[in-house]
Amino acid sequence: MNNLKESVSKKLGFGCMRLPVQDGDTSRIDDAAFCRMIDSFLGAGFRYFDTAYPYHNENSEKAIGRCLAARYERERFLLASKMPVWLVKEHSDYEKIFHAQLERCQVAYFDFYLLHAMNRTRVKETEEKGGFAFVERMKAEGKIRHIGFSFHDTADVLDEILTKHPEMEFVQLQINYYDWESETVESRKCYETAEKHGVPVIVMEPVKGGTLANMVGEPANILKSLDEKASYASYAIRYAASLPNVMLVLSGMSNEQQLADNISYMKDFQPLSGQEQQAVMRVVEELEKLPTIPCTNCRYCVEGCPKKIRIPDIFGAYNMGVQFGVTDTARAGYKRQIDGSGKAGDCIRCGKCEEQCPQHLEIRKLLEKAAEVYE
Ligand code: SF4
Ligand code: SF4
Structure with a gap:
């Protein structure tokens, strides 16, 4: 683990999934702006870039090729990308995709390479198709320096994977202070599982998709009273970086x-002080006091809905608005949740969902509220 930790040297990585774009089109990366950001990032002593096959409609890796690899010596930066395991139909696809990625990124090897978004189902499919063996082989051939996986499931699944695959050198987890005790994300439990296996953690979404960068009311007062000038995001990133088994925190930077904000506190990183830790915990308590919808995400209601409304996801987006304000981030979050499924306003009030809800939520009324706010 220490070798890996030393190799990244600083605890901030550049997440390339929300790069600056032209005219709001996520496929058209603004190369000039990205080049300037790369120059500042490397100039400040950071080295790690994280991309993936699907980011920016498959344009993130190409932008890395043009803006980073074509402009800097290979030794100046560390590059991570990920195998989109869901696109693999047969074993030979691993080879095709992997080599296409090297080509897109204009590199001969990846420093870090991950099996992307492992969960209970995907890990089985990946094992059956030989994905774990493939990345080991690429490592043996010198095309990958370190192998790992990103993960979206519960801690027991993570435990199974790490037990079965001791060859995995690191794991990428969703960790943020708000979800630390969450029963759905299980940040703490997943972190402790990786720690138990002696596997270092790379943190993704430390600011919860940008959510923890916006605060209103008492949570905002608590953080502002610590330091008027510090950004809300700084506490979220430093919280994740303060965990001893975290080797790197990724931040998806868009401008x-x-x-500059990230560099200001991560260049000479200081873990959160005791006072700051307490303040962050008070922020979580305050956020939990707000009148959110007490949906447990059990999803019993989803299957029978004739309008295919992803009710708990809509409630999750609604709750974000209650806690952090109905900002552009919250609106984008809502839009993401209804993408490809029904929106709150599509509800025909048949009541089937309410028959299933163990929390006895008045789902129809609550969807109306969500539609008022977001539609
Ligand atoms: S009441 Fe609305 S949300 Fe519930 S099942 Fe019927 S259509 Fe779906
Ligand atoms: S059944 Fe109720 S608690 Fe469960 S996900 Fe649906 S709304 Fe939430």
Whole structure:
């Protein structure tokens, strides 16, 4: 683990999934802005870039090729990408996709390479198709320096994978202070599982998709009373980086202001002080007091809905608005949740969902509220 930790040297990585784009089109990366951000990032002594096959409609890796690899010596940066395991139909696809990725990124090897978004189902499919063996082989051939996986499931599944695959050198987890005790994300439990196996953690979404960068009311007062100038995001990133088994925190940076903010507190990183830790815990308590919908995400209601409304996801987006304000981030979150499924306003009030809900939520009324706010 220490070798890996030393190899990244600083605890901030550049997440390339929300790069600056032209005219709001996520496929058209703004190369000039990205190049300037890369120059500042490397200039400040950071080295790690994280991309993946599907980011920016398959354009993130190409932008890395043009803006990073074509402009800097290979030794100046560390590059991570990920195998989109869901696109693999047969074993030979691993080879095709992997080599296409090297080509897109204009590199001969990846420093870090991950099996992307493992969960209970995907890990089985990946094992059956030989995905774990494939990344080991690429490592043996020198095309990958370190192998790992990103993960979206519960801690017991993570435990199974790490037990079965001791060859995995690191794991990428969703960790943020708000979800630390969450029963759905299980940040703490997953972190402790990785720690138990002696596997270092790379943190993704430390700011919860940008959510923890916006605060209103008492949570905002608590953080502002610590330091009027510090950004809300700084506490979220430093919280994740303060965990001893975390080797790196990824931040998806979209503009130069965000980059400058991240660099300001991660260049000479200091873990959160006792007072700051307490303040962050008070923020969580305050956020939990707000009148959110007490949906447990059990999803019993989803299957029978004739309008295919993903009710708990809509409630999750609604709750974000209650806690952090109905900002552009919250609106984008809502839009993501209804993508490809029904929106709150599509409800025909048949009541089937309410028959299933163990929390006895008045789902129809609550969907109406969500539609008022977001539609
Ligand atoms: S009441 Fe609305 S949300 Fe519930 S099952 Fe019927 S259509 Fe779906
Ligand atoms: S059944 Fe109730 S608690 Fe469960 S996900 Fe649906 S709304 Fe939430």
